[in-house]
Amino acid sequence: MIERHLARLRARHPLSDAEEEAVRGLVEETRVVGPRTTIIREGERLAHSTLLLDGLLCRYKDLRDGKRQITELNVPGDFADMHSFTLKTLDHSMATLTESVVGLAPHDRIRDAIERHPRLGRLYWFGTNLDAAIHREWEVSLGQRSATARAAALFCEMHLRLGLVGLAEPGGFALPITQNELGECLGLTPVHVNRILRQLREDGLVSFRSGRVEFGDLARLRTCADFSDDYLYLEPDDI
Amino acid sequence: MIERHLARLRARHPLSDAEEEAVRGLVEETRVVGPRTTIIREGERLAHSTLLLDGLLCRYKDLRDGKRQITELNVPGDFADMHSFTLKTLDHSMATLTESVVGLAPHDRIRDAIERHPRLGRLYWFGTNLDAAIHREWEVSLGQRSATARAAALFCEMHLRLGLVGLAEPGGFALPITQNELGECLGLTPVHVNRILRQLREDGLVSFRSGRVEFGDLARLRTCADFSDDYLYLEPDDI
DNA sequence: CGTCAGGTTGACGCGGGTCAAAATGAGTGG
DNA sequence: CCACTCATTTTGACCCGCGTCAACCTGACG
Numbered sequence: 001m002i003e004r005h006l007a008r009l010r011a012r013h014p015l016s017d018a019e020e021e022a023v024r025g026l027v028e029e030t031r032v033v034g035p036r037t038t039i040i041r042e043g044e045r046l047a048h049s050t051l052l053l054d055g056l057l058c059r060y061k062d063l064r065d066g067k068r069q070i071t072e073l074n075v076p077g078d079f080a081d082m083h084s085f086t087l088k089t090l091d092h093s094m095a096t097l098t099e100s101v102v103g104l105a106p107h108d109r110i111r112d113a114i115e116r117h118p119r120l121g122r123l124y125w126f127g128t129n130l131d132a133a134i135h136r137e138w139e140v141s142l143g144q145r146s147a148t149a150r151a152a153a154l155f156c157e158m159h160l161r162l163g164l165v166g167l168a169e170p171g172g173f174a175l176p177i178t179q180n181e182l183g184e185c186l187g188l189t190p191v192h193v194n195r196i197l198r199q200l201r202e203d204g205l206v207s208f209r210s211g212r213v214e215f216g217d218l219a220r221l222r223t224c225a226d227f228s229d230d231y232l233y234l235e236p237d238d239i
Numbered sequence: 240m241i242e243r244h245l246a247r248l249r250a251r252h253p254l255s256d257a258e259e260e261a262v263r264g265l266v267e268e269t270r271v272v273g274p275r276t277t278i279i280r281e282g283e284r285l286a287h288s289t290l291l292l293d294g295l296l297c298r299y300k301d302l303r304d305g306k307r308q309i310t311e312l313n314v315p316g317d318f319a320d321m322h323s324f325t326l327k328t329l330d331h332s333m334a335t336l337t338e339s340v341v342g343l344a345p346h347d348r349i350r351d352a353i354e355r356h357p358r359l360g361r362l363y364w365f366g367t368n369l370d371a372a373i374h375r376e377w378e379v380s381l382g383q384r385s386a387t388a389r390a391a392a393l394f395c396e397m398h399l400r401l402g403l404v405g406l407a408e409p410g411g412f413a414l415p416i417t418q419n420e421l422g423e424c425l426g427l428t429p430v431h432v433n434r435i436l437r438q439l440r441e442d443g444l445v446s447f448r449s450g451r452v453e454f455g456d457l458a459r460l461r462t463c464a465d466f467s468d469d470y471l472y473l474e475p476d477d478i
Numbered sequence: 479c480g481t482c483a484g485g486t487t488g489a490c491g492c493g494g495g496t497c498a499a500a501a502t503g504a505g506t507g508g
Numbered sequence: 509c510c511a512c513t514c515a516t517t518t519t520g521a522c523c524c525g526c527g528t529c530a531a532c533c534t535g536a537c538g
Contacts, residue, residue, distance in 0.1 A: 043469065061379050064465045069382040071375040083372075086365040086478060091372045091470035118354050125364050126325040132367065133322075133330045135374035136310040140300050142381035143308040143426030147494070178516065187382030192494055194518060210503095226303045230282065231330035239325060386526070417484065431526055433486060 001053040004165045008077035022113040027103035040094040046084040048104045055100025070185040077165040133231045152225035176211035240292040243404045247316035261352040266342035279333040285323040287343045294339025309424045316404040372470045391464035415450035
């Protein structure tokens with residue numbers, strides 16, 4: 001199942017055989033985790049990074065008043081917390097949204113692989129910088145976009161990211177999360193999420209129903225979100 | 240002026256003499272840039288990273304309707320766009336807020352230094368992961384905090400980050416930006432920024448006037464913001 | 479003294495939050 | 509197959525934080 005991770009790496013940067021071999025050697029152990037389970041708690045000391053092989057994860061931060069903000073979603077193929085390699089402890093928690101399969105990659109294995117293959121280090125560094133770019137785009141959504149545009153932008157993003165690992169079709173994709181969880185991504189209450197989903201559906205832009213996103217008019221949806229995919233760095237490049 | 244950068248690195252991780260020497264060799268050229276000047280435009284291809292030696296920078300993204308969201312502020316000592324080392328092109332623009340002095344570090348010098356000193360690579364990787372942590376905290380602010388709490392949280396963050404490089408006093412610090420720019424950080428209109436600043440001032444928590452932040456009651460301000468400094472990773476650690 | 483950027487204030491409107499209740503639908507056990 | 513439970517979705521009524529619009533004030537600078 002590590003193929004998805006390799007596919008995602010290769011989509012942007014070619015991999016040598018030796019690099020591929022090194023990547024395959026990173027995962028020490030795989031685990032199956034049930035849905036809605038916190039797997040890493042804010043502040044916990046970590047000696048491994050988590051590769052998402054299948055399922056859906058989120059990063060989130062809790063607030064005093066019981067609310068939480070989801071700061072990113074992770075799709076299969078993502079090294080969900082490669083940043084713990086240098087941070088040692090995370091400023092946020094991580095939880096599964098659906099049942100997931102994760103691979104554990106000990107930090108010392110990562111360090112060895114990187115020292116032997118410096119370019120691999122740059123590729124994984126790129127990966128964490130991509131996470132930061134996604135965070136920035138979410139900041140733009142949360143700070144400037146209307147509720148409707150925020151939802152539209154999220155659907156556009158997830159469509160492309162899931163597409164990279166073969167988990168999206170041209171007309172839609174599975175996103176098995178609740179409207180409440182969608183609200184925690186978008187900084188909205190579940191009630192208002194429900195209202196804007198209805199509006200997007202009635203306008204024929206996109207429908208979100210029983211865990212699936214189905215596009216009605218992708219072009220108009222992109223316009224509604226003022227969406228540009230630049231921040232996802234889909235184009236291959238030297239590194 | 241690179242001392243501030245070295246001080247910031249050393250505050251979290253000890254540096255060997257060889258590493259320090261390598262850092263000193265990164266900057267090829269320094270430039271003075273006037274206030275409110277865009278120095279890197281979204282999408283531009285970059286062959287160097289920018290070290291902020293003095294002044295204040297911001298990263299921002301423009302929207303179709305003319306608004307913009309500032310996604311992070313950079314303080315002296317920050318490698319403002321180390322992420323361009325792996326991304327090659329940025330998903331956002333960068334501009335000075337005040338007159339600034341920047342050092343240009345060519346990517347090939349960075350690559351050499353890192354291959355010779357792998358730990359230095361991890362230190363700079365840590366730096367970009369810290370940026371991502373700051374982005375996440377801003378997502379929390381933008382998504383969940385009230386306007387007042389957002390401003391309070393930003394003042395707390397900048398106090399600590401500027402303090403790390405000796406640019407803050409216990410009771411306040413210089414933050415020479417306009418209320419409009421503050422609004423672009425917080426996702427608020429300048430009018431509303433003005434109102435909440437008045438409220439924070441009248442409540443005796445903090446005052447923001449003619450480019451300076453003066454704390455009235457730091458403890459209550461932290462409570463008001465639900466602020467925790469964990470995400471700034473102030474504690475030294477092995478890497 | 480004029481100009482102009484930025485700060486300040488007030489009146490008013492709207493997007494999204496809050497509260498409450500009902501509808502739906504996926505289990506689960508009898 | 510039905511009855512029951514519980515999470516989730518849906519809808520309506522109402523409210524408030526923040527945006528909008530517009531005017532005026534302040535201070536730096538020529």
